[in-house]
Structures are given as structure tokens and as C-alpha cells.
Amino acid sequence: MISSHLTWYEGNPIALRFGEQEWRLAPAQVGVQLDTEKVVDMALQSGKQGSLPWQVVERLETLLSPTGRFLSGS
DSSP: OHHHHHHHHHHSOEEEEETTEEEEEOGGGGTOOOOHHHHHHHHHHTTSSSOHHHHHHHHHHHHHOSSOOOSTTO
8 A cells, every 4th residue: 555655756856956847757767765664764754763752743743844844844
């Protein structure tokens, strides 16, 4: 199930822009690869490390941010 969600990222192009020009390339074309096992490990560890207040912040951050990890020190 997780692999099917991560496949979405691999199939969507990355837009590179310079001035008025734009290039759309597959992630593999620019060397981007997802390590599914590492993504799962990181997801399982999210919100389980550090002090209790920091764990709460991490969990809220994960819920509220579409990309997660927007606070410094994360």
C-alpha cells in the first residue's frame, strides 16, 4: 500500500525553471530515487524522539504541513 502511494511521486515530473523557460523531467532523469524502507522507518520514528513537548510539536507539524518538517532543528 505504501509503495503505491510513493509511486505517485516517481511518476510526476519535476519542473525546472530558469527565467521564462521550463523543463519537466521524470524524477529518475535527475537522479531522484525514493528509498521506501527509509521513508517507512522515518514515518514510524516521527513524533517518538525528544522531549514530550517536542514530540507534540512534531506530531502537529506532520498533521498540518503538506510536506512535513518545516521547523528548524527537525
